[in-house]
Amino acid sequence: MKILVVAERKDGELRRVSSEIAAKAQGFGDVEVVAVKGDRYLPMAWSAAVAEKARGADLVLVGATLGGRDLGARAAAKLGWAYAADCTDVTPADGAVEVRRPMYAGKIRAVVKVPLPAVVSVRAGAWTLPASAPAPGVNEIAAAASDERLRYGRFEATASGGSRVSLAEARAVVSAGRGLKGPENWKLVEELADALGAATGASRAVTDAGWRPNEEQVGQTGKTVTPDLYVALGISGAIQHLAGMTSSKVIVAVNKDPDADIFKVADYGVVGDLFEFVPAFTEAVKKVKGSG
Amino acid sequence: MRFLVCLKQVPDSTVRVKVGSDGRSIATDGITWSISPYDEYAIELALERKDADPSTVVSVVAVGAARTKDALRQALAMGCDDATLVVAEGDLAGLDVAKALAAVVREMKPDVVLCGKQASDDDQGLVGPALAEALGWPHVGMLTKLVPAGSCVEMWREVEGGHEVWNATPPVVGLVHKSEKEPRYPSLPGIMKAKKKEIPEKDLASLGVTPGAPRLEILAMEPPPQRGQGRIFKLDGDAKGVAEQIAKALHEEAKVL
Numbered sequence: 001m002k003i004l005v006v007a008e009r010k011d012g013e014l015r016r017v018s019s020e021i022a023a024k025a026q027g028f029g030d031v032e033v034v035a036v037k038g039d040r041y042l043p044m045a046w047s048a049a050v051a052e053k054a055r056g057a058d059l060v061l062v063g064a065t066l067g068g069r070d071l072g073a074r075a076a077a078k079l080g081w082a083y084a085a086d087c088t089d090v091t092p093a094d095g096a097v098e099v100r101r102p103m104y105a106g107k108i109r110a111v112v113k114v115p116l117p118a119v120v121s122v123r124a125g126a127w128t129l130p131a132s133a134p135a136p137g138v139n140e141i142a143a144a145a146s147d148e149r150l151r152y153g154r155f156e157a158t159a160s161g162g163s164r165v166s167l168a169e170a171r172a173v174v175s176a177g178r179g180l181k182g183p184e185n186w187k188l189v190e191e192l193a194d195a196l197g198a199a200t201g202a203s204r205a206v207t208d209a210g211w212r213p214n215e216e217q218v219g220q221t222g223k224t225v226t227p228d229l230y231v232a233l234g235i236s237g238a239i240q241h242l243a244g245m246t247s248s249k250v251i252v253a254v255n256k257d258p259d260a261d262i263f264k265v266a267d268y269g270v271v272g273d274l275f276e277f278v279p280a281f282t283e284a285v286k287k288v289k290g291s292g
Numbered sequence: 293m294r295f296l297v298c299l300k301q302v303p304d305s306t307v308r309v310k311v312g313s314d315g316r317s318i319a320t321d322g323i324t325w326s327i328s329p330y331d332e333y334a335i336e337l338a339l340e341r342k343d344a345d346p347s348t349v350v351s352v353v354a355v356g357a358a359r360t361k362d363a364l365r366q367a368l369a370m371g372c373d374d375a376t377l378v379v380a381e382g383d384l385a386g387l388d389v390a391k392a393l394a395a396v397v398r399e400m401k402p403d404v405v406l407c408g409k410q411a412s413d414d415d416q417g418l419v420g421p422a423l424a425e426a427l428g429w430p431h432v433g434m435l436t437k438l439v440p441a442g443s444c445v446e447m448w449r450e451v452e453g454g455h456e457v458w459n460a461t462p463p464v465v466g467l468v469h470k471s472e473k474e475p476r477y478p479s480l481p482g483i484m485k486a487k488k489k490e491i492p493e494k495d496l497a498s499l500g501v502t503p504g505a506p507r508l509e510i511l512a513m514e515p516p517p518q519r520g521q522g523r524i525f526k527l528d529g530d531a532k533g534v535a536e537q538i539a540k541a542l543h544e545e546a547k548v549l
Contacts, residue, residue, distance in 0.1 A: 043432075044431075077426065080387065157454040285549065
């Protein structure tokens with residue numbers, strides 16, 4: 001089987017998900033890893049370049065990032081190939097691949113047969129990157145310049161946006177909900193996130209109230225995350241929120257209400273005041289990590 | 293400016309989805325159907341343009357079973373001007389849905405086509421980009437805001453750390469992630485007006501679409517694994533003690549710290 005891995009860069013570095021896919025794909029057949037030249041994703045030009053390069057391949061794999069899902073879908077349409085999004089596993093199976101993927105906003109896990117040739121996007125963290133995996137050799141492919149009908153204007157930074165690890169790829173996430181009482185208390189979340197090396201997330205109540213930017217929303221209509229550690233602070237656990245984080249490896253939840261639904265998925269649940277617990281937990285984490 | 297919003301009817305997001313007896317589809321009896329949440333945001337973005345400029349026309353279209361008319365009527369009640377249903381019973385491949393929508397777009401000639409970034413049933417996110425591809429139009433994904441600027445439309449794309457603002461010369465496709473305001477509820481007069489509106493039906497043949505795109509086959513469905521009962525701690529005035537126990541457990545038992 002001929003596999004084309006379309007890698008993605010961020011700030012000049014290969015994204016972790018691209019390395020994960022490149023390493024795993026070695027077991028499927030002949031792999032070529034490519035990346036489109038240029039800093040800014042252009043849907044028409046990039047998907048055309050990838051589709052051109054993909055002709056003759058059996059399977060195109062991309063990371064299920066925001067850009068990767070967009071690129072993969074349009075390239076599949078251009079090629080007239082099958083497409084499966086946001087897969088958590090891919091297994092070659094005689095003229096097809098069998099993929100595992102969430103559906104119904106994470107309320108269902110499906111096994112899906114995808115006929116080849118196909119484009120498949122794979123979720124970050126679905127495949128563990130072996131420590132011994134060599135950095136893949138990446139061939140650059142060129143895309144046409146920006147389309148006249150769609151010109152890049154400017155970047156509008158989110159006030160609080162920034163330097164933290166990306167939520168979708170983070171190995172640890174600290175999220176907060178209405179129990180935080182107000183945006184002025186966000187520093188509690190950040191201090192714990194800093195101690196853990198985590199990304200910060202929020203419940204829909206918090207993003208809707210404007211305490212945090214939309215891009216931090218975890219759950220249905222927000223992001224689905226699958227970190228090793230998810231810490232939910234003052235989040236009651238609406239079904240839409242659970243759909244976005246219930247596949248995390250370990251869940252720690254803090255809530256005043258002992259009947260909160262979040263405790264049904266928590267491995268470690270703390271019933272009590274988060275304003276008492278979180279500062280103590282931040283200190284305890286620092287101590288364990290030996291950084292405090 | 294003319295908008296066409298493409299929508300899909302899906303199980304309501306508050307519904308507890310259950311696997312059907314065949315093990316490869318969901319149980320649909322007694323289910324509440326709604327407009328897919330991202331499509332509702334798309335409707336809201338278009339209607340906000342209409343609020344600002346009443347000459348704006350907002351049309352909606354859906355490809356689906358006859359019951360999809362309820363979703364279209366809901367969109368009319370929210371304030372959309374007209375609705376079209378492309379009747380297709382059973383599951384259609386995403387690329388075929390895109391072809392059918394492209395045929396409708398060619399007839400209606402909107403300036404801006406909006407789709408939700410993905411439907412909340414299959415979560416594929418294929419139809420929007422595939423529709424843009426079928427039309428040969430540019431598209432902007434992760435759209436959260438749309439501002440007319442002369443002959444252009446500013447399209448705000450959410451990315452890590454902020455928004456890229458793209459200047460599009462219509463026609464263009466936008467894949468909506470969110471609207472700044474929550475989608476509006478239908479007003480009572482809106483509901484009354486929507487009841488009286490005709491929803492014309494088209495079929496695939498009349499649009500010149502013969503389904504033939506590669507299809508995905510669902511082999512099995514299951515609910516996510518139930519998580520085991522976790523350990524519950526009560527603070528009882530000893531936040532420090534509990535915090536240290538959990539940090540230690542994360543380090544030694546769960547090995548995630």
